[in-house]
Amino acid sequence: MIGVYIHFPWCLRKCPYCDFTSYATRQDDVPHEAFAGAVIRELERRLLAGDWTGSKLTVFVGGGTPSLWRPEALGRVLARLRELGELVEVTVECNPSSLDADGATRLAAAGVGRLSVGVQSLEARHLAFLGRLHDGPGALGALVAARAAALRVSADLIAGMPGQTPAELERDIDAVVEAGVEHLSVYTLTIEPGTPFGDLQRRRLLAAPSDDHLADLYEAARAALASRGFEHYEVSNWGRHCLHNRVYWEGGQYLGLGPGAFGFHRTTGGGVRYRNTLDPARYLSPSPPDDWRENLSAADLVNEGVLLGLRLREGIDLAALGARHGLDAIAPRARAVERLCREGLLEREGTRLRIPEERWLLADRVIRELFVIGQGSNRGP
Template sequence: MDNKDAKPDADLLPDTGEPGFGVYVHWPFCAAKCPYCDFNSHVRHQPVDQARFAAALLREVETMRQISGPKTVTSIFLGGGTPSLMDPRTVDAILSGIARSWHVPNGIEITMEANPSSVEAERFRGYRAAGVNRVSLGVQALNDRDLKFLGRLHNVEDALKAIRLAREIFPRMSFDLIYARPNQTVEEWEAELKAAISHAVDHLSLYQLTIEEGTPFFGLHKAGKLVVPDGDQSALLYEATQEITAREGLPAYEVSNHARPGAESRHNLTYWRYGDYAGIGPGAHGRLSRGREKLATSTERRPESWLEMVERGGNGMVEQEALGYEEQADELLLMGLRLKEGVDLARWQELSGRGPDPKREAFLLDHGFIERLGNSRLRCTPEGMLILDSVVADLAC
């Protein structure tokens, strides 16, 4: 990164509690498509022209800068797809371009997603030199049987090697696991989770397996060939997850994310606190404020079509929608109630022009699904998190 203010070895800045401004860059290519994945990821059997795509990403950065105006970046996230398939020089070019467009201070969080199967020590050190100071590994399981079932290209040995390398090279590291897999018992998950915590540094992302339309798993599930745990079993697995992570010092700060205090993902907090973020790359979404107006952006999903659009017109945007205050208030509620810290009521009231409906709030309070934190914040209880969508729908009405 060539911004004179941005130094890869700077200590991470403290979390101010403010929503912040993030930059998300989507690298859409993967070595293989996992059968559960509905993300915008694509397999290409010929080498990707990284220089051409990097140049297009930077052109779209410039367009987003024109929309956002001058901003101070509080986090950068390289997601995918599989960003760790990029050459470190590509990553350096992208980060340098972001630093030319916005102010990138010392010590912001710069995260890259990586798959254990594409991890090499030399490449990791190259990413670190480029400015990446946090890596998020898509481990997904810690037994080879389920890794094969999930369509992963790595085995447990590969995963543990990648974790060790990440711990050695990056100041901050997280990895993902998927649970509520077919026939998974609470006892099996507890043992796997305890093993994961023994390898973790300060952050884990723990997601329940969901069956998404359009994926191979969806077809198998519909045909009765793939059975996932029912609601009661899923709730038991979720409760065991919360209990064990809290006991081991990585409590949930969001529905699926767990961290030691101070190690929460800054970039994801920007989403959940309803901050602004520029979405760069194929299929990326963004939220950019202009005064009190917030613009929702989204880009063309197909990588080659996106590339042609950017080269022709400077961006691949297919949607720019100005969100009304009520829409912003609903999004704030939807995102903020995922967090343990809850929602800033004053901000919600400023956007919506109203507070929570007294009768609906009283019902949810009486049933133990929400709670007030003084007069300033509202959050879900652990019981409310189990029915989060219903709680949000109730309060948003």
């Protein structure tokens, strides 16, 4: 399975916590067809560098706000991709403020099967804090419109707004489940440098959510979703698995198309990761440059396999991960594994390791301790 990620870099307004590659614009100013043409050009250019034809492809259109993109223009890109491989999952990220019944129907007609809707919260004061353009009823209306168009639906929620209570998060979860979502992601609010929230934090006018606050909210989400039968299959994700994200978590290859998109492919003894130019105007030019590119050693890929795989319920098979990259992944981590197992932060079954679900909040610490620097690696965690 190969992932195809398409980054749509425009939004109606920039949210104050956002550090994604996204630029505020009016929907009328989006170059719908020119962008589709540039994505198809990039796809064809990258195909020359590797043989992706005949693969099973998962497609994820993220952003930015891809629901601003005219569905027929996106449909041209999907049609070209369909000539190259079987599209086993096509997901488009949507904002409630730009998704209605007509849009959902046209996305379905263009070949989209799944929408990931940025609900974030249904509480007016939290949506206002986050600078979102929609309100709670609008978000639920977008979910219902997507279901009515026979699309599979995932919802994103954010945990950690000032004063947010576990009961509020549970109410949000209840309401979106009631609206028919089959998948939920709950992300914790992070404050990134260089954003308006980052500036407020630097001036001590805004504090990051405390660990205790986040832990209370996370436990509430875990309990609420377990009682509604949603499988907690990854640290932040519940429900019917997102195949595209599994490509990343399992160390698979992916094409990144569009401004700021990352791509990755394996090479003999390692891999290459690139990021496209961040500038939409340059991206639309006939031969846009890569913004950045790095070579990854086999040891880097083992570290990444640990980092991403331990976020999954099933964890990782360390022996298989090492064998895949021609390295011994077990010996350099043996002492850390012993220690983490003793502390109850890891479970071991043969060469398989997993973090017990009730310790997932500590996943970053566990993963940090399992990073091995110096085994031919050129990067730290």
